Amino acid sequence: MNIAILGAGGVAAALAWALEPLSPTVVSRSAVHRIQLSGPVVPQPVVRTVRWHPWDAPASPRWDLLLVAVKCPALPAVGEWMERHAPEVPALLWMNGMGQEAALARFRHGPLFPVVATLAVRELERGADRRHFQLNSLGASFLPQSAAPWVKPLAETAERTAAWPWVMLADAKLVERRWIKLIQNSVINPLTALTGLLNGAVTDHPLFSLASPLVGEAEAVARAEGVPLPAGMLSEVKALARATAHNASSMLQDVWRRHPTEIDSINGFIVRCGLRHRIACPTQRVVWRLVRQWEASWGFEAGNQSGVEPERERT
Numbered sequence: 001m002n003i004a005i006l007g008a009g010g011v012a013a014a015l016a017w018a019l020e021p022l023s024p025t026v027v028s029r030s031a032v033h034r035i036q037l038s039g040p041v042v043p044q045p046v047v048r049t050v051r052w053h054p055w056d057a058p059a060s061p062r063w064d065l066l067l068v069a070v071k072c073p074a075l076p077a078v079g080e081w082m083e084r085h086a087p088e089v090p091a092l093l094w095m096n097g098m099g100q101e102a103a104l105a106r107f108r109h110g111p112l113f114p115v116v117a118t119l120a121v122r123e124l125e126r127g128a129d130r131r132h133f134q135l136n137s138l139g140a141s142f143l144p145q146s147a148a149p150w151v152k153p154l155a156e157t158a159e160r161t162a163a164w165p166w167v168m169l170a171d172a173k174l175v176e177r178r179w180i181k182l183i184q185n186s187v188i189n190p191l192t193a194l195t196g197l198l199n200g201a202v203t204d205h206p207l208f209s210l211a212s213p214l215v216g217e218a219e220a221v222a223r224a225e226g227v228p229l230p231a232g233m234l235s236e237v238k239a240l241a242r243a244t245a246h247n248a249s250s251m252l253q254d255v256w257r258r259h260p261t262e263i264d265s266i267n268g269f270i271v272r273c274g275l276r277h278r279i280a281c282p283t284q285r286v287v288w289r290l291v292r293q294w295e296a297s298w299g300f301e302a303g304n305q306s307g308v309e310p311e312r313e314r315t
């Protein structure tokens with residue numbers, strides 16, 4: 001099976017390591033020939049040579065499966081790549097947030113399968129063709145049962161190589177998982193990004209008083225979408241922040257690096273979904289807008305894939 005991992009960041013590195021026996025190829029903008037992983041999950045730091053293929057190469061090998069491991073603002077670039085190099089190939093979307101399928105709809109692509117990933121990995125440094133990552137945890141990945149024919153050999157390999165559990169869920173259960181993760185991200189990501197605090201410290205900051213309305217608004221939208229959620233989501237979010245106390249959320253890391261964030265696919269997605277159901281989400285909208293303004297202040301036309309300007313929306 002010829003597997004392409006699109007992206008060369010934290011999730012791509014974890015996939016390249018865990019799936020090494022299947023010889024996946026990393027497809028990325030800059031050359032990556034060696035990946036180093038250290039941190040609590042890998043007691044002995046590992047250095048691995050990886051196969052690399054340039055993102056902008058005019059031709060591609062014939063791929064059997066794509067593992068998309070970029071941040072959401074890169075989806076248009078992913079869509080163009082898929083249309084050009086693998087328009088019928090199934091793709092697993094290893095991404096936070098929601099709305100990826102809609103963002104890719106205008107491109108020719110194969111079947112898309114969202115994955116809910118709960119690992120924690122971040123880039124420490126990069127050299128000319130080498131990247132070093134800190135792997136803090138390898139929590140379970142949840143994948144749709146409908147992707148089983150492609151995913152089974154990968155799941156077995158990830159378990160064997162890295163003791164990384166990949167769990168297949170019925171599609172409806174996966175939707176529920178995605179919403180739970182979305183709600184967690186809609187609180188922890190923007191509030192850590194806006195305060196500059198690690199996950200553990202943010203719960204003691206006055207801005208964390210927004211957590212309750214953020215969760216309440218997102219729950220109302222999920223209910224309108226027909227998604228059942230467990231009770232006690234707010235306590236779950238607090239517990240998750242404390243359990244990952246020493247982690248910097250991915251949005252905070254994007255702020256540190258002045259990279260476009262995934263705010264449009266997290267809080268922006270909830271607001272847009274709320275609009276369709278005539279549910280006002282004022283707190284979700286405020287944090288969406290604040291992070292967007294921040295991105296604009298460091299020179300991005302914000303990573304907005306929605307085509308909806310927050311200030312032009314009406315509820």
Ligand SMILES: NC(=O)c1ccc[n+]([C@@H]2O[C@H](COP(=O)([O-])OP(=O)(O)OC[C@H]3O[C@@H](n4cnc5c(N)ncnc54)[C@H](OP(=O)(O)O)[C@@H]3O)[C@@H](O)[C@H]2O)c1
Pocket residue numbers: 007008009010011012028029030055069070071072073074077078094095096097117118119120121122123250262
């Ligand atoms: N990291 C985690 O612990 C974690 C956990 C759960 C879920 N996730 C989710 O997984 C996804 C990937 O996260 P990550 O942490 O791996 O991200 P990351 O470390 O920021 O890596 C993103 C990759 O995307 C590439 N990229 C960005 N813009 C691009 C473009 N226009 N064209 C081509 N490539 C582009 C980057 O390229 P360069 O290498 O050239 O910069 C980089 O290799 C995100 O949705 C994230 O929320 C992450």
